[in-house]
Structure formats: structure tokens, C-alpha cells
Amino acid sequence: MIRYDALDALPVRGALPGLDDALEGHGTAVLVAPPGTGKTTLVPLVLAGLLDDGRPARRVVVAEPRRIAARAAARRMAWLLGEKVGESVGYTVRGERVVGPHARVEVVTTGVLLQRLQRDQELADVDVVVLDECHERHLDADTVAAFLWDVRAALRPELRLVAASATTDAQGWARLLGDAPVVEAQGVSYPVEVVWAPPARPVRPPHGMRVDPALLTHVASVVRRALAEREGDVLCFLPGVGEIARVAGQLGDPTGRGDVDVLQVHGRAPAAVQDAVLSPGARRRVVLATSVAESSLTVPGVRVVVDSGLAREPRVDHARGLSALTTVRASQAAGRQRAGRAGREAPGAVYRCWTEAEDGRLARFPAPEIKVADLTAFALQAACWGDPDATGLALLDAPPGGAMAAARAVLSAVGAVDDSGRATDRGARMSRLGLHPRLARALLDAAPDVGVARAAEVVALLSEEPPREYGDDLAAAWRAARRGGDAYAGRWRAEAKRLRTMSAPGPSQPGPIPERSSRPSQELTPEAATRQAPGPARDGSARPSPALSSSSAAGRGVAARTGDDHVAGLVAALAFPERVARSHGGSYLMASGTRAELGDGTGLRAAPWLAVAVADRPVGAGHARVRLGAVIDEETARRAAAHLYAEGDEVGWADGDVVARRVERLGAVELAVRPVRDAGSGLVREALVQGLRTEGFGLLRWTRDAETLRQRLAFLHAHLGDPWPDVSDDALHARVDEWLEPELGRARRRADLGRIDAGQGLTRLLPWASGDAARLDELAPERVEVPSGSGIRIDYADPERPVLAVKLQEMFGLAETPRIAGVPLLVHLLSPAGRPAAVTADLASFWKDGYRAVRAELRGRYPKHPWPEDPAKAEPTRHTNARLRRT
Template structure:
């Protein structure tokens, strides 16, 4: 019996006429309905014609972002109809399908919907598709919306589309769906009081997967405070499973209060318990799975940590992982709404009110931050490899798409033009990331379909940390395990066996007719390859599967860590079960805070033959000539990406490569590698001075300029050089002389404009110091300058004269000798004549005879 009392209480019911009008007219609509209004449950039932209201019978597909939400929505709708799931309402999630023959509403995950659209672009028999919680901007949901809009535009204009969410960019979605009408539902009337509860002391911001333990301790204390101050159950939002476990551990001693942990990996029994009324007061610690679509009965209080997890890709290191970020304002509204679904409530926000306005308005679209390999394959199979023709709210970043296409090309999923190959189409039908699909298909002939499915199932959902970091050991734990993860793993193994069998059979059929050109099969018998190349044994076979999934993460031990094929260096933890192995295939790695290297979380031991087989596309042998450790190194190297497999000296290296290596050395270690006589250094300083004072045609002899004109001043000596010792024999001064402006005739004026030495009044020829190009310096004994009225001038610049005492120490510095003789000399004379009585100290130096001798010498 239909529960009309519950249906009539849902505020979204008032919007049904407007929604129906929109779908009967334009055929598309954007439904904005706050949490608790019934958009996820009432709207699909009404659109399917399952409620009294004159609606014609239709088949409705509802897409939810998560499996737990899909199952919960289907159960709630079936309960509203007074039925069990599997009658008029069913659901399909990965590995589980409960759908009756005459179902009118089917709830699916967006991933399942995407697979279905790829198989049947017309979605035969489906009248309406509701994309729920589209504000979360999951990549699968964005992609499904784009494909469905394409289907509506080209194949089925009668297909009706609804984008539904509690908080969303309604205008953007309306624009995307052809200026669709926006239908808004009034929110639940129950007020939610906001309580700002920031930590008393500053906490460190999240970094990677790390959350400051001080913040988690504060969240636990806020939960205790909420229990003391407010009635009802408490729903606490935390970013991940690890944080939920830590906060749960700090909530001991709550008496009759039950603490439940709900997340995507929670056992079905726990998920069911959360979604049913509790017999006693509860604290529900949840990830973002409880933000939307799920109504947790009895909740009157929400405690919001203010954190969320989003995917990020480190293209430079070839790593992709989740990272902890501040939750958006939209997520905050969604979370707060959980407290007011059934009665007035409160939300305790664990941050300061002043910070709220600085939070991002919406979560980062996954298309902007995630690994796009699967998306790129979906787009290629759809016939739009660049995704330029897809109706997307945000275009995919060019760099991420380029990286995705490179990965797809490496596994043979797309051709040179980016179009999906037959192999690519097979991979797309597996419902796996293309990397894992490749591992499943290519490993099955080598290690057996059952083992391949088991290992890929482990890779598709990372096993709990307590399983250890050795994937082969984790496999044995999963086989004998009775925990929730092991149960999900076994279900996924069954799905993969069936999927692989179906895809392989189809591929073999097409290959036999000559159409399977995209498939790359080993030339030898798979079992022969396994016994000869991989050495046999289950542990080795596990490594084969991992290496095929992540060939760029195969690494060889090198100095206490592993150099992976990608070039990233990875470390295993102390006491690791895989530590000490010569080769590893890394399945999961992260980069801890403050470290430059990745850290291995899950890996399998392999050997060099497995590495060569799995990453064979990156195997090359080439001549390498470069500058290293202060000299030219020439060698022939066999490489597997960044991993050196074999190195031999190269005796007759290409002269061009040698020259480039020498230039690399000059750039790295500087022109000090050449022979610099005092005259050569002086010439460079003189040219620097003339360039600064006069400009062209005097050459720029800075390091950058000399590198740019190296062929003009170092040839032919550089072409004859083969090693560092040869560079040390090249006369830098001779080379610099080639840069002088000979063509204009100005070179002849070098000694006039910037002489190496000048003759002072005593007759001595004194060297000029050009080390400061702003002002040349003449250091000369004071007595040798008697009688000179004006300081020497070079290239229009008065020389700075350092007048020295008889002992060669500076007595005065001046650029105006006449002024010094007049005003400064008497003070110097009074100070020094007693100390140096053997030297002349005339009363009038301007008219005295210059000398470089003592008084005694003068008298002779």
C-alpha cells in the first residue's frame, strides 16, 4: 500500500506540476530542492506514473553518485510504495543488480549509467533520466550528462532529462541542457541553528591525506559537547575512513550512546543500521556519502569538521590519489541540512565564522583535478577523442588530456589520431579503469583468468592497511577473510570473471574475422611466457598483473629506494614485507608531507623479465653523451624508461654529441674550465667596461652572451676537444680576441680606450684594475703622481686613483687630483711624513717632481 501520508509530507510535491510541464514541453529541467524535500524519492515515482496524479506510465532511470546512495534511494522508494525492492523499483550498482522484469524505476550509479549508454546509445525503453546530486560534479556524472544530451540531440529527442540537486549552479546546468527551465522546491521548514565551534588553538591545515590530530581531537570534543547540549542523534562529517576510526577511538565512555561508522567500505549491515531508526541514541561518523540522498533518521545535530577529500593527479610523478581539502560552502549547506530534515536542529561547525566566506562556493569539478584516462577512453569510444563536442560545464584541462591519451596509446586503446581501437572498446566495456582493464585482459592468458580477476579486484578497491603492503600476501588474506572488504572483493572477482569472459569471447570472435587490429597478443604461448619469463609461482604471477596495470611504476632497487620507470623515486617503509626485493611493481603510492620521494603503500615483487615484458614499450637502447661529475661521459645505455638496465662505455662517440656535452659542462661549471691567463682575465674586464660605457660595437662578454656566441670565439678549439682536460688547454684570451670589433676598425682603439696599463708622471707603467666596470682603478704610490693636475680619463670616465703610501697601503682615494692636492694632501702629509721620512713630502705636490725613489736616491 502506498504511504501517501509520508509522500504528502514531502515539500517537493508542490513542484510536480511545474516539473511535468517542463518535461512535456522542452523535455529538460533543472530541479533545485533542498535536503529532505523528496527530490530523490518522490520525483522519480511521480515521473514513472506510480502515484495517483494522472501521469502516464514511464520508465525512469535515476543516477546516483554512490552505491550506498543508490541502494538507499531504491529501498526508500520501494518502502513508500509499500513494496520490496525488485518490484516497481530496483537498483543496479557495480556487482549487484536487483531489478524486476516490470520495474518502472531503476536507481543506478553514474558509472553503471555511463556503461549502459556506451552499450546502447538510444537507451531503448528509458523515458526519463534523473541525474541526482549533480552539484557534486563527479566526472562520471558530468560525462553521462554530456552523452545523454548528445543522445537527445541526435537520436532520441523524446528522451527527458532532469538535473537535480540541493545546491548547484542551476544557471550553468540550465544552459547546458538547452536553456532548460529551473524548477525550485521550497525547503524543509525546520530551522537549523549554526553554532561556530573553532578550535581554541590554531591547527595545521590539511596536506595530502594528513589531518592534524589536534583537529580530530577537537571534533571529538565538539561531538561530546553536542550530545550534552542538544537532543537527538548526532551526525558527524569527517573526510575519510582513517579519520572516522580515530575520532571513534576518542569517543569511548559515552554510556548508552551507540557510535556507528558509515562510509563506502562499511558493511551492508552497518549501512542498513544507520538508515533505520535506532533503539538508543546514536553518533554517526560519516564521510561525504551522508551529505546527500541519504536520510539518517533521528538526526537533530550535525558536527561538521569542514574537511573533504578530492582526487588529485601528480602528472610529474605519475601518481594519483585523494587529498584533503576544505569543504565548499555548498557542501556545508548540504551537511547542515541533515540536521533539519525531521525537526529543528543545529549544526556545529568546527571553524570560525570569519573563515566561512573564504571557502570555495562549490567543490572543485572532478574533471579539473582527476586522472582523465577513463574519461578520455569514454570520449574516444563516443567518437569525440578531444571531447570538444561534448556538452560539459568545464572543459577538460589540456595537459591532463594529453597525459590520458599517452596512457591509452601505451596500452593500445587508441590509435595515433586518438580514436578508440577495437581493444579500446573492449577495455571500455569492462567497467574498470583502462589500466586495470589492460591488466585483466593481458594477464589472463599469462597467469590464468581467475588469478587475474582476483588481483585486479584487489587493485580496483585498495585493501585495508591491515592487509599489509605485499599484494600477494593481501590476496591470500582476502581469500580467507570474513570482513566486509573480503565480501566485496569476492563479489567483484565474480563480476570481473564474467566481464572478462564476455569481452574476451567477443574479442576473439572479431579477431578471427580480421577486425581485432587493436589487440596486441603475445607471440609465444602465454603459458610458455609465464614459465620462461616469469618463473612461475603465484607471487610472481601477482607481480605480472600489477606490472601490466602500472608499467611506469615498475621500479628497481637503487641505494635504499626504488627508481621507477616513470623516473619517480619511491621508498618502502621500515619493516616492509616487500623491502629488499631487487624489483617491485608498485600498485599504490603516496608522497608524504615534506618528502620529495613517493612512499610505497602496496606493491608486488617482480623480476627484470617481468619489468621488460610489462613496460616493453619504454625499452630502448641509445647512445648517451653528457656532462656528469665534472667531465664528459659517453656510454651506450639500455633503458626501461628511467631505469638503467645495462651500461657500456662508448669509445667513438658522435662528435656533435661530445660538443653538446662540453657546452653543457661550460653552462654547468662555468667558463673557469678554460685556461684564463692574467691577460685573458684582464681583457674580459676591459671589454666589460667598454660595453658598459660605449655599447656597440664592443662585445657583451657576460656568461650568457658568451654561451650564445660560443661558436664565434671558441671554435675551432671546441670542436677538437673531447674531455675536460682539452677545455683546460683552450686559451680564453685568444678566443675573446676574436670577438673584438675588427670589421669596424674599432678593435685598434682598444688600448686607447681601455689600456691594460697607463704611464704615470714618474714614468712607471701601472696596470689599470677594471674589476669594477663602473669605475676603473689606478693604484699607484702617491709620490709618482706629483705634478699631475687631472686624474686620467678612460672612455670618458675619470679613473679612481688609489694613492698608496710607500708601504703600498692606500693613503687616499680620489677621482679629482687637483682637489686632493689642494685640500687633502696636507692631512696625508702630516700623518705619513714622520712614518716614512726617507720619502719626499713636498709642501706643493702639484708642482713637485714625481718620483718612484727615496730621498737618498734622489740626492745621488
């Protein structure tokens, strides 16, 4: 029996006429409805015509970002209809499908819908698609929306699309869906009191996956405070599974009376636990949850929210070849969503574990996943869809060019796309496995050697990172999962079974499309996370791919002979070829060039080679840290990273001279090195140029004249510009071909550079063509004649103001400061002993004002030299008074 009383109480009912008009007139709509209004439950039932209101029967697919939300929504709708799940309303999530033959509403994860679109682009049996929780901006959800708009525009204009969200960029989604009408529903919200509850002492900001334990201790204390001060259940938001476990351990029995249940809700939690949270409890509850509880679920009984203020977002470091979820400050929008959970059923309160001042500095919205995540799976989806660059997809945010280039490089390396970026047959097959392309490659290529079953088990282990207590040795973690009776081991066995089933058919028997959620659990690295991959390509060049059959005689034989360490290492190396690493100087150097270190107490330390499956960079560390790896040998490394193999002569500048070697390498890892005596002249020349850059032009022979010439040219360039050349180091490096050839081309080693006359080279840069070179001595003379008749060398060390250092008596009678190229010289007037007595750029002013003090100081010290009262009219001289009298 339909529960009309519950349905009539849902506030979204008032928006249904507007939604009907929008879909009838436009075919698309954006529905903005606050949490708790019934947008996820009532709207699909109405659109499907299941409420006996005269509407036509339609098939409706509702896409949710998470499995827990999909199951909860389906069960709630079935309850509203008075039915069991699977009759009129069913759901499909990874590894679980409850959909009867007469179901008219099916709730799926966005990953499942993405797979269906890849194999059936028309969605021929679907009338309406509702994309729920669009504001979360998950990559799969954005991709599904783009694909659906493509389908509607090109294949099925009658397909109706609804983008639904509690809070979203309504106008942005409206533009994306062809200027769709925006329909807003008014919610019934209760007031939520904000209590600012920051830690008493500062805590360290999050870094990577690390959260300051002091903050978690504070969050636990705030939960106890909330229990004491407020009524109702407490919902506490934490960034990940590890933090939930630690806070749960600190809470224990929160009140000390045994009257409160502590529940943990996250993507890894067993379905039974997730379901229990969504039903009213017999006792008071503390629900510790990740962001899964922000908007997709209603946890009944909650009157208080405790918000740690943290969230997890994916990040990719392309330079280091590392990807990971990282802990960040939650956005203001997330904070509003979380706080709203306390006011769904009655007035409530939110305890925020930060200051009110900090709140104003938080980001307004979370970063769209397409901007920060690993895009390898997305790029394969786009390639299989027929748009390798994703330039034709209707996306709210375009994928970053650098991330797409990195993704295409990975896909090319594993044979998933051809040179034009189109999906190959192998890429299409990889996409049907429902794995990240890296893991799909590992499963396809390892199975013929070690057997489908064993390869599937290791890939399943990599698709969801094992618990920390399993250790950092992948093979040991594999054995622990086999023995384990925990929730992780159960999920691992189910995934391994799915992968065995999916992998067993050959290329001519593709088997069923996997139904799989693409959202990684809270502590997975994006590269290791299982993501939703696309289906068959529209067009793609054929490339042979290995047949996978667990019944293969060769596969059985090799598998029987192969130990766990080898199997785990092979699979990990095939999945992450850039991370095959060789022991070097107490750490490991990956093929990507990143150096990694092992943690204390690891059993991997003695291994000469590792395949690094998971790595991060600890706070303040210069190198990455291996969190999960497997022992391999050089042969396995060569096989897995064959596309990184290179062999050739490498000539460079090292240890102060030219070093020529013949090197075999896997990326940055050197496999074999031997000296080369007859290196090519071009490579030697490049090495010498590198040496000049590293150690400077002091490697050349610089006479005094050469140094002076460079200074003179620098002076002319600074004051006259062209055609006088720039002779700075950068400029000389840029024109090395012009001024150091042919001498540089004949050099072979450091000693040869020392025989090259730098001055002779510089003369090649003079402006001979324009004829200005002939004016060098006129514009920047080496010497200038002073009144005494002496030719004094000019010091051009400072090109802005050359210096003329001359004895004071030799300048008598000169009223104006000497100039060159229109620039007055800086005159250093010296005592008879050659020591500085005065410095001036205005000689006339010095004679008038400064000379008197100098004369008073020096005439007693040097009585044999002339010190006239009026130097401007005196005779210049190089001699003493006695010499003057004799002449």
C-alpha cells in the same frame, strides 16, 4: 497504495509547474532545491507519470554519484508508491541490479549511465534523465552531462535533461545546457545553531592521507560533548574510512550507559549497514560518515552534526608518477551542506572543530574533480566517444592540458589509443571491463599467462586497496583476502567473479556491459581505484589484443606452475609499468625516476625488483613510501615496461670528466652498463658542454689577457650595449658554437678543455662585421696614461665602475676624473707604499675637500715624498723629493 500524505508534504511540489514549463518549452532545466525538499524522490515519480495525475507515462533515469544514494533513493520512491523496489522503481549499481520489466524509474550511478551511453548513445528507451547532486562536480557526472548534451544536440533533441542540486552554480549549468531555464524550489529548513569547538592546542595540518591523531581524539570528545548537551542522533563527518574506524574505537560506549549505537557509514560499508543508517533507530545513534552523507542521503533522527572540517580529494603528481586521494580542508560550501543535515527535521546544532576566524579563510567550493584527478579513464571515455581531446564536449571546466597529455601517454603505452588519440579495438575492449585502463591492461595481458581467474583476483585486489592490516605485500594480501571473512573480502570475491565473467568471452563475444560505479572509496588512490570506463569506439584503428579464455590449455598449464608471488607481481607490473623498481642503495628506484622506500617490518626488503602498486610520500620525506608492492624479476619488469626500454650510447659529464657508456634501461632504471671507447663526437661534445655548465668556464685556459678581455667586453656591453657582446656565463653558453669552435669539436676529455685558449675564443665574439671591433682599445683600453706619464692598468672586475689604482702623487695637477666610454673611473689613490689612501669618482672635489686630511695623515709617515698644499697645481711625479731635487 501511494502515500499521498508524504508526497504532498514535500516542498519541491511547488516548483513542479515551473519544471514542467521548462521541459515542455526548452527540453532542459536546472532544478535548484535545498536538501529534504523531495527533488530526488518526488520529481522522478512526477516526470514518469506514476502519481495518477494525468501525466503521460515516461521512462526516467536518475543518476546519483554514489551507490548508497542510488539504493536509498530507489527504496524511498518505492515506499512512497507503496510498492517493492523493482516494480515501478528500480536501481542499478555495481554488482547489483533490481529492475523489473515494468519499471519506469531507474536510479543508477553516474558510472553505470556512462557505460550505457557508450554502448547505446541514443538511450532509445529513456525519455528523461535527471542528473542529481551536480554540485559535487564528480568527474563521471560532468562527463555524463557532456555526453547527454551531445546526444540531445546530435541524435535525440526530444530527450529531456534535468540538472538537479541542493546548491550549485545554477547559471553555469544553465549555459551548459543551452541556456536552460533555472527552476528554484523553496525548502523548509529549521534553524541550526553553530558551535565553534576548536582543539585546545594546535594540531598539525593534514598531509597526504595523514590526519593528526590529536584532532581525531578531539573530534571524539566533541561527539561526547554533543551527546551530553543535545537531544537526538549525532552525525559526525570524517574524511575517510581509517579516521572513522579510529574515532569509533575511541568512542566505544560514548555515554558509558550502553544506550547509544555507533554506526559507520562509507562507500565500503556493507549494504545492510548503509540501509540500517537510513532507517530510524530504536536507540540514540552516533553516525560516523564520510562525505557520502553530505547531500545524497537523509539520515533520520539527526539533530546534531559534528564536523571535523576535513575531506578527501584526488591529486596527481605527474612529475613523481604518483596519484592519491589527499586530505584537505573542507570548503565553505561543504560546511554548509553538512550543517544543514542537523536542520532537516527539526532545529539542530553543528559543532565545528575549527575557529570562526579559520572559517572565513576556507575555499568557497570544493575543487572540481576534472581539475585535480587522474584523467586516464576520462581520456579513454572521450576517445571512445570520438573526441580524443575532449575539446568538443560541453564541460563546465576544461580538462588541464598537462593532465590530459599524461593520460594520453598512459593510454598509448597500454595500446588503448592509436597515434591520433582514437580508441583502438583493444581500447574499446578495455573500456567494457569497467576498470581503470591500467587495470584493464593488466587483466587483458596477464590472463593468457596466469589464467583469467587468478588475474581477475589480483586485479580485483588492486581495484580497491586492501585494508592496512593485510600488509604491504600484494601476494600476502591476496592470500589474506582468500581466507578473510571481513567485508572487504566479500566485496573482493564479488568483484573477482564479475571480472572473470567479463573477461571470459573473446573479442568476438564482448559479453554484457558491466554496471559499475566510478567513484573510488574514500581511501583509494585514483590510479588503483576502479573507475567507470567507456564502451565501444565510434572509430578506432584495429590492434590485436590477446584472447582471454580461462579454458585455454596454455593458460591452465602456466597457472598451475606459477606461484602467487609471480602472478601478483606480473599483474601489478602490467598495471603500473612506470613503477617497476630496482633495489638501489637501500631504497628502490622506479622506472619513472621516483625513489621509494619500504616501511619497517616489511617482508619485501630483500627483493631485487618490485612492482609498486600503491605509494605515497610521508610528511617530511624526500622519497615515496611503498604501501603495496609485489616481488618481480627482471624479466617481468622488461615485459611490463617494454615501452620504456631503451638501449644506446650515453655520454655525459660525471665525476669531473666525460664518461661514455652503452646502457640498457627501463626508464630511469639501468639494466646493464658497459664502457664505450669510440663514442660519437656529437655526444662527446654535448658532454663537454654539460661539463662547462656544471663546473664553469674555468675548465678552459684563461690567461691574464683573456680574463681582462672578458671584463672589458662586459664593461662595454653594460654601458654601450649592442654590438658589444654579452659575456656572462649564460650568454656564453648560449653562443658556445660561435666562440669555442672548432676547438671544442676536437676535444674528447677534460684535459682537452684545459688547452683551449678562452681569450682566442672571445675575440670571435667581437663586432668585426660592423667595424666596431677596431675601437676596443679606444673605448675600453687596457691602460690609461696618468699625469705623471705612467700607463696604469684599469681594473674592469666591476663592469659598472672600472677602477684606476694609482699613487696619489702621480695624479697631481689633474682636475677632472679620467673617463672611458663616457664613464668616470673610480680612482683609488694610493700611498707611496701602494696602500689605499682615498677613493673618489670626483677628483676635483677630492683635491678641494679630501686631500687635506690625507696629507695630514701621510706626510709624517712618508716625509721623502712631496705633499704640496695645492695638489691641483702641483707637478705630478713618480719620485721622492730627493729624486726631484737631483732632476
